[in-house]
Amino acid sequence: MTMLAPKHWQFPPGRLEEGFEDKKPLYDEAEAMAEATRCLYCSDAPCIQACPTTIDIPTFIRKIGTGNLKGAARTILSANLLGQSCGQVCPVEVLCAGACVYKAWGREPIAIGRLQRYAVETTLAQGPTLFQARSSTGKRVALVGSGPASITAAGLLALEGHTCTLFERQALPGGLDSLGIAPYKLKGPEALRELEWVLSLGRIELRTGVEVVERASGPGQVTAAELLESHDAVFLGLGLGVDSHLGIPGEAGEGVHGALHLIERIKAEPGLRLEGVRRAAVVGGGNTALDMAHELALLGVKVTLVYRRSEEEMSGYAHELAGARLDGVRLLENRQPLEVLRQEGKVVAVRLLATNRDGKPLPDTEELLTDLVAVAIGQERAPRVSLAFPGVELDAQGRVKVEPLTHRTGNPKVWSGGDCVNGGKEVVNAVAEARLAVQSMHRYLMGE
Ligand SMILES: Cc1cc2nc3c(=O)[nH]c(=O)nc-3n(C[C@H](O)[C@H](O)[C@H](O)COP(=O)(O)OP(=O)(O)OC[C@H]3O[C@@H](n4cnc5c(N)ncnc54)[C@H](O)[C@@H]3O)c2cc1C
Ligand code: SF4
Structure with missing residues (x-):
């Protein structure tokens, strides 16, 4: 993205985050045009109803299709000032694109998030004045x-x-x-x-x-x-x-991390390296657990996601789990951590208790070998x-x-x-x- 350069705040170089590739990179003009012309500009467009900020999606897509990128960006940003990041991070699969009529026909829905990103990022990079603030109210x-x-x-x-x-x-x-x-x-x-x-x-x-x-x-x-x-x-x-804790023996100390804290370090800490971490256990079934597992897998770690109930009950999105699996994450359902096992202070395994479909404990236990435990059971x-x-x-x-x-x-x-x-x-x-x-x-x- 090449918008205004940050004036006051800078992420330091040398962060692990820098090595990640963009899963949905910025469209080029030809890609954006081709995707925009697929849109049917539905009246009563279901994609608008599915957007919490009710962006007029068919209108901005039509503007992209006619080469009016500034107009497209204005349509998006007047409904959602963070249209840039929402284009990149929204779970469109369960929001606008999930409601797109193409989906109901079993066809690929319009890539609304990517078109939104294209319109806003390309426009803001040119630094136009899109909105004019009113004169001061003194408040x-x-x-x-x-x-x-x-x-x-x-x-x-x-x-x-x-x-x-x-x-x-x-x-x-x-x-x-x-x-x-x-x-x-x-x-x-x-x-x-x-x-x-x-x-x-x-x-x-x-x-x-x-x-x-x-x-x-x-x-x-x-x-x-x-x-x-x-x-x-x-x-x-x-x-x-902050991250919630498991409250189990062995949790305190090196090698056990709150997932949110570790994600923040991956994004912002210069010089952080996961040396000696070959295997990781990520505990939880929500989207933070899925992100943590996926990020570690992309960093070359063998990741097991440990969830106390079954896959159907996970609160994390199915499309995020599918993406994490594609990059090597393994899901271990119906298991609950009992204890973090250490040798000379270093994490070597987690003892797991089997649970039934409702997450209730069963008598069986097992040890999962791991070098790192990330806890993602909520904030x-x-x-x-x-x-x-x-x-x-x-x-x-x-x-x-x-x-x-x-x-x-x-x-x-x-x-x-x-x-x-x-x-x-x-x-x-x-x-x-x-x-x-x-x-x-x-x-x-x-x-x-
Ligand atoms: C790991 C993770 C991944 C996520 N991924 C996605 C995603 O892919 N897509 C998506 O749409 N959403 C995602 N979300 C959710 C999304 O990030 C949040 O819904 C969103 O950031 C909420 O915005 P907010 O302003 O309410 O809170 P926050 O973004 O949490 O901002 C709150 C701010 O308030 C500051 N603050 C708190 N107390 C004080 C105080 N006393 N004094 C001064 N400052 C204070 C905090 O430091 C913080 O900067 C994710 C969340 C997590 C945890
Ligand atoms: S539902 Fe799909 S095809 Fe219809 S306007 Fe929205 S994005 Fe375009």
Whole structure:
């Protein structure tokens, strides 16, 4: 991708992520034209209904087909500011392309994600002005986090003329878009370039290395009370917490990793090498487990995915499992880790307990030889800092409670969206929720 070069944030060179090939590379013009002309431009297009941001898919595809790339990009980005990364990372197989009429006829659906990427990436590389921010309203909004939810909210608020400040505790911004997505879909620097483009839309400041806390105890922290006092409104795009643990003997120590943490290191840590790791056991059955397993397999590791129930019950997408299998991942169903076995501190195996179809333990155990264990059994729920905003509440699952149509929390100055509200979905859901929140925030800020 050759959009605006990142001005302030850089992924260091020498990262494992750099060696991954793009599974769905950018189309060239001839490929895009050929694919665009297959589209039937359906009225009542089912692909639009299946997109959480309701992008007018037939219209943007028609524009590609007539050579109006800028118009295509504008159609996409006016519905979804992160149309670039969504084109690369959306699970189109279960969203727009999954609903395409071609699929119902047993034929290859239109490659909507790839066409979307082509239109946005090619257009933004030329640096045109696609949107003009309104003149300043004088209103100030604080956004906590800089993942897809907060970035989208900031971009849309800035276009309405509001002044936005994003507070991000990490040194690198972008949330999971830059630090979590599998590198064969989207690499960190690509996510940062998209973020830079959103920042260029209006009056947006991004402060990294600043954590929003309940009570400040050192530098690099700002309190919820300070944000509420110095801003007209606040948006919480906090994402989820850190990796959950198995809580089994042998888990603590070298060689056992939280999957999210290891994925982040593969994407961002210069010099990380998996020397001496020939075999890996990845524990879990969701999309993070599948990504972790697939990434390790592509790095040349022999990977076994250990899941406590059967394949049909996995929450990870079937197309992601199929892709991981093609690259050598083996699935071991109905097994649950009992203990990580070590010799002189080094991981050598995991003892597994057999389980029945419902995940209930059976008496049989076995040892799976491995050099590394990656635990992908979920993330802790929304960071509790949300409770430092008076009136904001969490539901029984630990998600930030919002009014569904406006995404306003129990505090009339605070809105929220993305993973911390929906419990962990996709980038496109974070974008859609941020858009709903901004519509309501804007009405409030304008005194309507
Ligand atoms: C491994 C993995 C792979 C994924 N792959 C895909 C994929 O292929 N396609 C897809 O569509 N979706 C994917 N997702 C899901 C997608 O990344 C998330 O749905 C999306 O990033 C949610 O955006 P968000 O803004 O709500 O949260 P996040 O992206 O998590 O961003 C939240 C940000 O808030 C910051 N923050 C939190 N608390 C504070 C605080 N107190 N002060 C300051 N900053 C704070 C965090 O540091 C973080 O940067 C994946 C998720 C994971 C875990
Ligand atoms: S359903 Fe398929 S063929 Fe119809 S408009 Fe959408 S992408 Fe084109």
